[in-house]
Amino acid sequence: MKCDPNLYRAAPPSLAVKPRLIRHLFLPPLVILLMVALGFLGFWLSEHYGIRSLSESGQRQLELNARAVESEISKYTYLPSLLELESSVSQLLDDPTPEHRQTVNDYLEGLNRRSRSRAIYVMDTTGRVLATSNWRDVDSYLGEDLSFRAYFQNAVRGQPGRFYGIGSTNGEPGYYLAHGLEEQGKIIGVAVVKVRLESMEERWQRARLEAFVSDENGIIILSSDPARRLKSVRPLSEDTKERLARSLQYYWFPLNELEPLARERLAEGVEKLTFPANVEVAQGDNEDISYLSQTRPLSDTPWNFTLLTPLQDLRREAINQGILVAVAFALLAFLLIAWNERRKVIATRLAAREALQEANNQLERKIGERTTDLRASNDRLKAQIRERRQAEETLRRAQDELVQAGKLAAIGQMSTSIAHELNQPLAALRTLSGNTVRFLERGQLDIASANLKTINELIDRMGRITASLRSFARRGDDHGQASLAKAVDATLQLLASRLDGAAVQVHGQFIDAQVQIDQTRLEQILVNLIGNALDAMHAQPTPELWLEGEASDGKYRLRVRDNGHGIDAQARKHLFEPFFTTKPGEQGLGLGLTLSASLAAATGGSLSVEHPASGGTAFVLGLPLVSPHPAEPI
Numbered sequence: 001m002k003c004d005p006n007l008y009r010a011a012p013p014s015l016a017v018k019p020r021l022i023r024h025l026f027l028p029p030l031v032i033l034l035m036v037a038l039g040f041l042g043f044w045l046s047e048h049y050g051i052r053s054l055s056e057s058g059q060r061q062l063e064l065n066a067r068a069v070e071s072e073i074s075k076y077t078y079l080p081s082l083l084e085l086e087s088s089v090s091q092l093l094d095d096p097t098p099e100h101r102q103t104v105n106d107y108l109e110g111l112n113r114r115s116r117s118r119a120i121y122v123m124d125t126t127g128r129v130l131a132t133s134n135w136r137d138v139d140s141y142l143g144e145d146l147s148f149r150a151y152f153q154n155a156v157r158g159q160p161g162r163f164y165g166i167g168s169t170n171g172e173p174g175y176y177l178a179h180g181l182e183e184q185g186k187i188i189g190v191a192v193v194k195v196r197l198e199s200m201e202e203r204w205q206r207a208r209l210e211a212f213v214s215d216e217n218g219i220i221i222l223s224s225d226p227a228r229r230l231k232s233v234r235p236l237s238e239d240t241k242e243r244l245a246r247s248l249q250y251y252w253f254p255l256n257e258l259e260p261l262a263r264e265r266l267a268e269g270v271e272k273l274t275f276p277a278n279v280e281v282a283q284g285d286n287e288d289i290s291y292l293s294q295t296r297p298l299s300d301t302p303w304n305f306t307l308l309t310p311l312q313d314l315r316r317e318a319i320n321q322g323i324l325v326a327v328a329f330a331l332l333a334f335l336l337i338a339w340n341e342r343r344k345v346i347a348t349r350l351a352a353r354e355a356l357q358e359a360n361n362q363l364e365r366k367i368g369e370r371t372t373d374l375r376a377s378n379d380r381l382k383a384q385i386r387e388r389r390q391a392e393e394t395l396r397r398a399q400d401e402l403v404q405a406g407k408l409a410a411i412g413q414m415s416t417s418i419a420h421e422l423n424q425p426l427a428a429l430r431t432l433s434g435n436t437v438r439f440l441e442r443g444q445l446d447i448a449s450a451n452l453k454t455i456n457e458l459i460d461r462m463g464r465i466t467a468s469l470r471s472f473a474r475r476g477d478d479h480g481q482a483s484l485a486k487a488v489d490a491t492l493q494l495l496a497s498r499l500d501g502a503a504v505q506v507h508g509q510f511i512d513a514q515v516q517i518d519q520t521r522l523e524q525i526l527v528n529l530i531g532n533a534l535d536a537m538h539a540q541p542t543p544e545l546w547l548e549g550e551a552s553d554g555k556y557r558l559r560v561r562d563n564g565h566g567i568d569a570q571a572r573k574h575l576f577e578p579f580f581t582t583k584p585g586e587q588g589l590g591l592g593l594t595l596s597a598s599l600a601a602a603t604g605g606s607l608s609v610e611h612p613a614s615g616g617t618a619f620v621l622g623l624p625l626v627s628p629h630p631a632e633p634i
């Protein structure tokens, strides 16, 4: 088997479309992937820089609020030490009589009112409360043993007692500042001021600030959100928990850990905290809440102040930025794809235009070549036409010559019978005229007159013969119009002696018609056809001649049929060839049918032959009619 190498040169169509298919399959997911990635990057960058700027402004806020907390706490720092200066207090500690107690109670009550602290009380070195500002209250501290309190234990050792705790008497939280009261370098008692710091919480809430203060144990003691209060900001060890429980610092509160969902350390003292959604706060919006948490230690205390800045707005803004970036990228990608498609369309159009231009050029080239070819063949055709015209002219001249020659030949051929025709009447005339003279001499006028009449008739007949001969022999002017009946008459007249001699029965079955041919030429054709028929029938005992006519399609067809010997197969092939004859000796020239056919053709007519099954021969002469309506039948 032979393989066409071209098959392997061109890439198969399936392979040719593959890159486009791949592009169409992978481009949309790629764009979507990039869109998501860029959107996420936009979101991340926006959040990152947002947090940075937020932490800068948060730092200032942190500083401001931490100072406020510090000043609030430091307000009361020196209040317990002031009691050292009060003589009634030292008297009470020296001699705790009811009078002294009452004096100190009143003093402390007034001092507490003025300093707007929660309570001020004085303890002896055993930790028992000797006098208190709230001596009037039912839940007064008076007489209570608070030696277990850490602030007392610190103060009695001469250290400043700072302590946040929940009151063991009334369960009220407060900030306790204790000071060991010295007399001559010896601690004789402890003065304590209990302060409520809730006002700070209220202030934060009013300012919509989220903040809290955690103490040395990591327990939130002050918080703008009450839910976070008394929660630990870091995990508490079991020991610490036990110690705190024993000290009743936070009464019996469970001290759960403040558990953020996620904790991300951003810098020293800066964290990102995410808390679970607070249903009440979020009002059905169950999104987790993220905060930027900034912490700073409060001076003079082991406490820390933490400022929480909500990140929702920042996050929302970052999401918007991310979406914006993604949309911008999608738009850009769309524009790029659209631009690329348009570029391809333009390139395709340009290529198509170039191809069209090329095809046009080729077409024009081909048209030019064809035109040159056509012009050359046109010139050749013109030359051929010229040659044909010349040949036609030559032929026509030859034809005319032939017609003339045919006529002369026919005359020569007929001369014997003409001579015979004329000799007969001439002999008859001679006899009749001699007889007539004798009858006139005898006075037999009747017979003489009858003879003269016969003579006249004979002369007429002779005249007709010579007239026919003349008209036949003449090179006739082609008037182009002939009467069929007249032509038939003239022909039968001309051939009358032969027809009569052979006793031919003529059947005329045609109507007169005006046909487009010269009268003489028509007669010449008919003389030929009927003459041939007579020749063919010479051996026929009952010769019969049919002249049948019919008009159709603007033509008149005259059929000249005989019951002669017919034409054998060999002769049929050469009938219309010039000088073809089967007649012996001088009898035939072989020009009759040739001339007749050419005369008929010259007027747009035709001559054909039929060979009837019944025998004999029929020649059909077709000639164009002058008028489409033929004359009446004869």
Ligand code: ADP
Binding pocket: 528, 532, 533, 534, 536, 562, 564, 565, 566, 567, 571, 575, 580, 581, 582, 583, 587, 588, 589, 590, 591, 592, 593, 594, 617
């Ligand atoms: P010619 O009569 O001089 O031979 P034509 O061209 O008139 O030349 O006729 C050619 C030949 O056609 C005749 O020799 C004859 O054999 C044949 N032919 C023509 N007419 C008839 C006819 N009616 N019947 C039989 N043969 C015919």
